[in-house]
Amino acid sequence: PGGRVALVGAGPGDPGLITTRGRRLLAEADVVVVDRLAPQGVLEELDEDVEIIDVGKMPDRHPVPQEQINALLVDRARGGKIVVRLKGGDPYVFGRGGEELLACRAADVPVEVVPGVTSAIAVAAAAGIPVTHRGVARGFTVVTGHEELAHVPHGGDHTLVLLMGVKRLSQTTDELIRAGHRPTTPAAVIERGFLPDQRVTVATLGELAERAAAVGATAPAIVVVGDVVTALQD
Amino acid sequence: PGGRVALVGAGPGDPGLITTRGRRLLAEADVVVVDRLAPQGVLEELDEDVEIIDVGKMPDRHPVPQEQINALLVDRARGGKIVVRLKGGDPYVFGRGGEELLACRAADVPVEVVPGVTSAIAVAAAAGIPVTHRGVARGFTVVTGHEELAHVPHGGDHTLVLLMGVKRLSQTTDELIRAGHRPTTPAAVIERGFLPDQRVTVATLGELAERAAAVGATAPAIVVVGDVVTALQD
Numbered sequence: 001p002g003g004r005v006a007l008v009g010a011g012p013g014d015p016g017l018i019t020t021r022g023r024r025l026l027a028e029a030d031v032v033v034v035d036r037l038a039p040q041g042v043l044e045e046l047d048e049d050v051e052i053i054d055v056g057k058m059p060d061r062h063p064v065p066q067e068q069i070n071a072l073l074v075d076r077a078r079g080g081k082i083v084v085r086l087k088g089g090d091p092y093v094f095g096r097g098g099e100e101l102l103a104c105r106a107a108d109v110p111v112e113v114v115p116g117v118t119s120a121i122a123v124a125a126a127a128g129i130p131v132t133h134r135g136v137a138r139g140f141t142v143v144t145g146h147e148e149l150a151h152v153p154h155g156g157d158h159t160l161v162l163l164m165g166v167k168r169l170s171q172t173t174d175e176l177i178r179a180g181h182r183p184t185t186p187a188a189v190i191e192r193g194f195l196p197d198q199r200v201t202v203a204t205l206g207e208l209a210e211r212a213a214a215v216g217a218t219a220p221a222i223v224v225v226g227d228v229v230t231a232l233q234d
Numbered sequence: 235p236g237g238r239v240a241l242v243g244a245g246p247g248d249p250g251l252i253t254t255r256g257r258r259l260l261a262e263a264d265v266v267v268v269d270r271l272a273p274q275g276v277l278e279e280l281d282e283d284v285e286i287i288d289v290g291k292m293p294d295r296h297p298v299p300q301e302q303i304n305a306l307l308v309d310r311a312r313g314g315k316i317v318v319r320l321k322g323g324d325p326y327v328f329g330r331g332g333e334e335l336l337a338c339r340a341a342d343v344p345v346e347v348v349p350g351v352t353s354a355i356a357v358a359a360a361a362g363i364p365v366t367h368r369g370v371a372r373g374f375t376v377v378t379g380h381e382e383l384a385h386v387p388h389g390g391d392h393t394l395v396l397l398m399g400v401k402r403l404s405q406t407t408d409e410l411i412r413a414g415h416r417p418t419t420p421a422a423v424i425e426r427g428f429l430p431d432q433r434v435t436v437a438t439l440g441e442l443a444e445r446a447a448a449v450g451a452t453a454p455a456i457v458v459v460g461d462v463v464t465a466l467q468d
Contacts, residue, residue, distance in 0.1 A: 009351075011253065017349060020257055021250030090355055092364035098466055099368055115251060115356035117243075121324055122349035130326035132378075134333055139382050143373035143392075144366075151387040153375075158382060232332055 003077035005104050007097045009090040009116015012126070013194035015041030017117045022086075025114065030081040033072060037088025037119075051076075066096060070103035077109040089119040094144055094163060120161045123193030124224050127200040131159045131224075133231045140226075146175065154180035159226035166191075166221045170209035176225065181205055186229035191221040202229060237311035239338050241331045243324040243350015246360070247428035249275030251351045256320075259348065264315040267306060271322025271353075285310075300330060304337035311343040323353040328378055328397060354395045357427030358458050361434040365393045365458075367465045374460075380409065388414035393460035400425075400455045404443035410459065415439055420463035425455040436463060 006025045011017035018026075018039065026032065026042060029050060034043065036056035043052060053072065055064035069085075076083045091097025091113055104111035120142045121131050131140040140159035141152045149172065152160055162172060166189060177183050183206030191199045203211040205225055240259045245251035252260075252273065260266065260276060263284060268277065270290035277286060287306065289298035303319075310317045325331025325347055338345035354376045355365050365374040374393035375386045383406065386394055396406060400423060411417050417440030425433045437445040439459055 012349070014255070016255030016258070017253045019245065019251045019351060020254055021248070023254055024250070090351070090359075092359050092366060093355060093374075094366050094372075096368060098364040101466060113359055115246070115351045115359050117253060117324070117349045117351055118355060121327060121352060125324075125326050125347055125349050130332040132326060132328050134330060138328075138379045139375065139377035139386075140327075141373065141375040141386075145372045148373050148387065148392060151389070151392070152373075153382065153385040155385070158377075158385070232335060 003080045003082065004110040004112070005073050005077050005083045005085060005100075006112045006114055007085045007087065007091045007100055008114045009095070009118075010038045010042060010086045010088060011117040012089060012119040012122040013039045015039050017122065017194075018042055019114060019116065022114050022116065025084050026086070028082050029084040031076045031083045033069065033083065033085045035087070038086040039088070042086070066099060070100055073100060074103060074107040074109050077104070078107070087116070090116040093118045093120060093142070119193060120163060120222065123190050123222050124161065126193050126198065127188060127190045127224075128232050129188060129224050129229055130231060131161065131228060133228050136231045137226055137228045146172065149175045150179045152179075156182065156185045156227040159224065159228050162223040162225070164223075166212060166217045166219055166223070169212055169217070169223065172223070173205055173209050176205060181225070185225055186227060187223065187225045188229045189217050189221050189223050191217055193220075193222065237314045237316070238344040238346070239307050239311050239317045239319060239334075240346045240348055241319045241321065241325045241334055242348045243329070243352075244272045244276060244320045244322060245351040246323055246353040246356040247273045249273050251356065251428075252276055253348060253350065256348050256350065259318050260320070262316050263318040265310045265317045267303065267317065267319045269321070272320040273322070276320070300333060304334055307334060308337060308341040308343050311338070312341070321350070324350040327352045327354060327376070353427060354397060354456065357424050357456050358395060360427050360432065361422060361424045361458075362466050363422060363458050363463055364465060365395065365462060367462050370465045371460055371462045380406065383409045384413045390416065390419045390461040393458065393462050396457040396459070398457075400446060400451045400453055400457070403446055403451070403457070406457070407439055407443050410439060415459070419459055420461060421457065421459045422463045423451050423455050423457050425451055427454075427456065
């Protein structure tokens with residue numbers, strides 16, 4: 001009776017980049033379900049009687065399976081609770097929000113999706129890189145999978161944002177160059193976007209993997225490839 | 235003395251989808267520079283002594299040239315004002331935020347960029363379309379220009395978001411099909427996203443232009459092409 005679920009995009013990590021709608025829903029929540037990508041700062045303001053459930057997927061811990069997260073959302077909502085599922089970035093950008101929506105619908109639980117600031121764009125911005133810029137790039141592509149690299153646009157005037165492991169970065173850049181990207185295209189690795197120790201490594205596409213390895217780049221990181229990488233530099 | 239500029243992404247139009255940082259900056263602003271893409275709702279809460287400057291580009295009115303907007307931001311900040319440049323969506327997604335940033339920097343005016351919820355993703359979400367969805371699409375591309383249509387990925391498992399005129403929609407869909415897109419790929423036109431009269435027209439890519447013409451689709455609208463269009467439908 002009265003239970004419901006909101007899938008809230010919490011933005012890229014800076015607590016100021018959650019939406020006002022998301023903030024309001026958090027203030028009303030009885031239960032908040034978070035993972036490691038959700039900004040921790042916004043949790044500090046919650047009342048003590050709010051149940052916080054961490055389904056975080058740490059690299060060396062077992063993640064909570066998606067089906068179990070779905071079941072949890074439905075269970076708490078059926079118990080009459082206002083449930084906020086707080087997700088890093090936007091719920092529909094690699095956030096599995098669609099799966100959680102379908103699970104709630106299948107259980108006849110009212111569900112709302114609140115878009116968020118996606119990390120794919122905002123982390124680049126935090127590094128001083130605009131994904132589009134007049135006279136430089138009129139479009140952009142965001143991909144997670146290696147299998148897509150052969151099919152993305154290959155001019156420096158179309159920005160690529162790669163959300164995939166930095167471990168395989170040399171394979172990634174090799175694949176892009178083999179598919180037609182100029183090795184001289186500007187590129188960047190941005191580690192720990194919006195955290196105090198954010199680090200940006202800029203190089204040409206051909207040299208990026210080596211440079212990233214030299215500084216010991218690690219996850220979480222995003223990679224941006226395109227002429228926009230240097231568009232705002234002095 | 236103390237003057238500065240913030241380029242604030244106001245989100246896709248719903249006043250609840252501005253960030254809390256953006257909202258706070260608005261509350262501090264002496265001057266707010268808006269255009270037609272900025273949500274009007276958030277302006278209603280401003281104090282009466284806040285100067286609101288509309289540089290809106292209406293289809294039938296002359297727009298204020300970008301150079302003049304840049305000069306305005308710099309001028310007011312040099313006069314000691316806290317200036318918020320409120321932009322629809324995100325400042326770096328076709329928002330010309332990079333140009334305004336460079337203009338401020340060149341004038342030694344302190345400038346901050348506040349990312350926003352991009353309409354490219356959120357308007358699709360408002361129509362019940364996730365730009366990515368497990369087992370359906372692992373990546374997405376956002377483009378504005380016709381010249382890019384031949385180079386974007388052409389599988390239904392990679393989502394396309396097209397921010398370009400619905401007037402030339404039949405040319406757009408023809409170009410995509412000629413470049414390799416299946417005519418049976420699901421597609422949608424979403425008009426007036428987040429407004430009370432939002433309208434969604436779904437068809438196959440091959441039939442989308444005809445269906446959109448039949449209902450009289452007009453700008454502002456975004457087009458989404460890919461298997462995600464029907465992923466959350468019953």
